[in-house]
Amino acid sequence: MNEPQAAAATPETILLPRRIRAPEVAALLDGICRSAEAGPLTLDFRDVEEFDSSTLALLNYVRGRLANVVTVNIGGALARAEESFVRRPPTEETKGPPSGGLPSRALTAIADRFIFQAKSLGRFLAMLGDEVYHVGVYLKERKGVYPGETWNQMFFMGYRSFPIVCLLIFLVGVTISITSAEQLRHFGADIYLADLVGIGMLKELVPLMTGVILAGKVGAAVTAELASMTVLEEVDALRTMGVVPEKFLMVPRLLAITLVVPLLVAMADVVGIFGGIVVARVTFGTPPSAFIAEMVTAVDWTDFGWGLIKTVVFGWAVVVGAGFKGLTVGRSAEEVGRATTESVVLSITLIIVIDCLFSFILY
Amino acid sequence: MDIIRARDLTVGYGRTEVLRDLDFTVPEGRITAIVGVSGSGKSTLLKTLAGLLPPLSGGFDFAGSLVDYRSEASLRFLYGKIGVLYQGGALLNGLSLFENVALPIRMQYPKMPEDMVCDMVYASLAQVELAGSAEKYPAELSGGMTKRGGLARALVLDPDVVFCDEPSSGLDPITSALLDDLLLRLKETFKMTLVVVTHELRSIERVADSILVVNDGGLRFSGDYADLAAADDKFIRTFFLRKDSHDDA
Numbered sequence: 195m196n197e198p199q200a201a202a203a204t205p206e207t208i209l210l211p212r213r214i215r216a217p218e219v220a221a222l223l224d225g226i227c228r229s230a231e232a233g234p235l236t237l238d239f240r241d242v243e244e245f246d247s248s249t250l251a252l253l254n255y256v257r258g259r260l261a262n263v264v265t266v267n268i269g270g271a272l273a274r275a276e277e278s279f280v281r282r283p284p285t286e287e288t289k290g291p292p293s294g295g296l297p298s299r300a301l302t303a304i305a306d307r308f309i310f311q312a313k314s315l316g317r318f319l320a321m322l323g324d325e326v327y328h329v330g331v332y333l334k335e336r337k338g339v340y341p342g343e344t345w346n347q348m349f350f351m352g353y354r355s356f357p358i359v360c361l362l363i364f365l366v367g368v369t370i371s372i373t374s375a376e377q378l379r380h381f382g383a384d385i386y387l388a389d390l391v392g393i394g395m396l397k398e399l400v401p402l403m404t405g406v407i408l409a410g411k412v413g414a415a416v417t418a419e420l421a422s423m424t425v426l427e428e429v430d431a432l433r434t435m436g437v438v439p440e441k442f443l444m445v446p447r448l449l450a451i452t453l454v455v456p457l458l459v460a461m462a463d464v465v466g467i468f469g470g471i472v473v474a475r476v477t478f479g480t481p482p483s484a485f486i487a488e489m490v491t492a493v494d495w496t497d498f499g500w501g502l503i504k505t506v507v508f509g510w511a512v513v514v515g516a517g518f519k520g521l522t523v524g525r526s527a528e529e530v531g532r533a534t535t536e537s538v539v540l541s542i543t544l545i546i547v548i549d550c551l552f553s554f555i556l557y
Numbered sequence: 558m559d560i561i562r563a564r565d566l567t568v569g570y571g572r573t574e575v576l577r578d579l580d581f582t583v584p585e586g587r588i589t590a591i592v593g594v595s596g597s598g599k600s601t602l603l604k605t606l607a608g609l610l611p612p613l614s615g616g617f618d619f620a621g622s623l624v625d626y627r628s629e630a631s632l633r634f635l636y637g638k639i640g641v642l643y644q645g646g647a648l649l650n651g652l653s654l655f656e657n658v659a660l661p662i663r664m665q666y667p668k669m670p671e672d673m674v675c676d677m678v679y680a681s682l683a684q685v686e687l688a689g690s691a692e693k694y695p696a697e698l699s700g701g702m703t704k705r706g707g708l709a710r711a712l713v714l715d716p717d718v719v720f721c722d723e724p725s726s727g728l729d730p731i732t733s734a735l736l737d738d739l740l741l742r743l744k745e746t747f748k749m750t751l752v753v754v755t756h757e758l759r760s761i762e763r764v765a766d767s768i769l770v771v772n773d774g775g776l777r778f779s780g781d782y783a784d785l786a787a788a789d790d791k792f793i794r795t796f797f798l799r800k801d802s803h804d805d806a
Contacts, residue, residue, distance in 0.1 A: 337667045340652075340660070423649070430609050431647035435661040435710075436636040442664070 352454030367469025391470030405508030409541035420520025565615035640711030
């Protein structure tokens with residue numbers, strides 16, 4: 195497939211070497227582009243014997259993009275290869291920019307994102323409703339869930355989470371006490387540290403911190419497990435066995451979180467307040483008995499109860515959020531990681547939103 | 558008699574049609590192979606027939622009843638009559654092989670005595686020659702054993718139809734031939750209907766009574782192997798007889 199020599203006056207000619215594969219193409223391309231900018235250029239392929247797809251891509255490129263370049267002496271195997279070289283279809287870039295200016299496209303993108311998020315919220319709320327129904331049906335009929343699975347989940351969610359919850363809540367108790375003690379000292383109101391720690395821990399910090407820890411530990415694990423099951427077709431397998439995965443997989447986890455959260459919260463309250471007692475003793479020399487006596491004048495069982503209810507709600511938000519992300523994942527391993535991250539973000543967001551709503555109710 | 562009858566069935570994901578306007582039947586008590594190149598939509602079609610992916614249009618009858626994806630009762634009816642062997646076995650990793658195979662029984666018949674569950678599970682595992690591995694977990698099984706375990710679970714409630722998604726993929730020729738033997742035995746002994754998605758030519762020739770070839774978004778061929786060998790379709794000749802365009806010329 196020889197081509198006529200370029201008609202332009204004295205065009206520069208580059209005689210290509212015998213071997214022109216990816217490394218040679220890469221080395222030559224800059225020179226070819228520069229020469230083509232300077233004036234007419236002829237690429238002579240007469241000596242080319244060894245080539246690969248990059249050579250064909252080079253031919254395609256110079257013909258499509260460099261108007262000044264003429265290719266000559268393409269024959270033999272190279273000509274045959276060029277005939278069979280499949281060119282990529284035009285991309286968005288070569289088709290030209292999409293219709294509408296930048297503001298219009300940005301608005302469309304924002305609207306698309308908003309619609310996607312609104313649909314996701316709808317699906318999440320639908321799943322929440324389904325799960326409430328499944329738990330209710332299970333408690334009535336006691337079937338559709340693998341025997342013993344709730345205990346397994348309680349062990350994982352409760353026993354395995356217990357040390358980290360206690361450690362972090364103790365540290366939060368100490369931190370909040372140290373910070374507050376410094377301010378209270380200015381007013382000689384040392385003893386009120388007990389009130390502050392008691393109310394803060396029981397009503398706000400223990401529920402919030404426990405929820406966040408559960409989101410990171412339990413939520414991420416639940417999503418990763420369910421997402422892997424989805425990718426490996428285990429969820430499909432359950433469905434074709436006549437099992438409802440949203441019940442089989444979620445009900446034990448929801449029951450487990452409902453049962454272990456009160457225990458976790460009770461222990462966390464004790465440990466968090468203990469942190470306050472330690473700081474009061476060290477900072478002000480307040481005896482533990484005086485601290486507790488003052489604290490019980492400020493808090494009552496209602497505060498403990500509300501903290502408990504809040505944490506159970508947070509626990510449900512974590513598990514339903516994790517299940518939602520895990521069961522709606524795509525089909526690739528990469529999406530398992532993405533779903534896990536999204537699950538933690540979703541759970542923490544839900545916890546803070548719900549906490550805010552509780553604040554309106556409680557105060 | 559045909560146990561599955563598809564009419565104008567279009568399958569796909571979202572707005573993407575993978576296979577369009579399919580009309581075919583699956584005869585009862587025989588092995589039907591769904592054949593095509595990778596990405597041709599074989600597994601998508603299988604998922605639709607197994608009640609996992611709603612058709613985009615058209616539909617299919619199963620055992621004389623139209624499968625209505627919007628009706629929970631219709632899907633429950635379908636799930637009660639089928640077993641599915643997934644490509645990777647899809648055994649639940651947290652359960653032993655025994656518990657995996659017992660799962661459909663325990664879920665469908667929670668009041669069945671444990672002795673009966675054990676008997677049924679061991680009978681199913683014995684069919685796939687895995688009775689000795691009942692206590693092992695999926696992570697301890699080889700690829701071939703996992704697939705046989707998946708088949709045991711699919712068989713345990715004696716379904717009318719067993720769908721197998723690429724049963725021989727990733728297996729060595731000997732294990733693959735053993736699985737083919739097993740499929741033939743199930744058909745001959747239990748008069749079971751099997752729908753097998755595959756592109757293993759040797760396996761198709763050996764086990765398939767009826768063949769559906771899908772390609773280019775549609776059904777290219779429907780018939781038995783003898784019809785297939787005589788087919789005058791360039792794609793089929795290339796795919797099955799390994800004859801390329803040069804041979805045709």
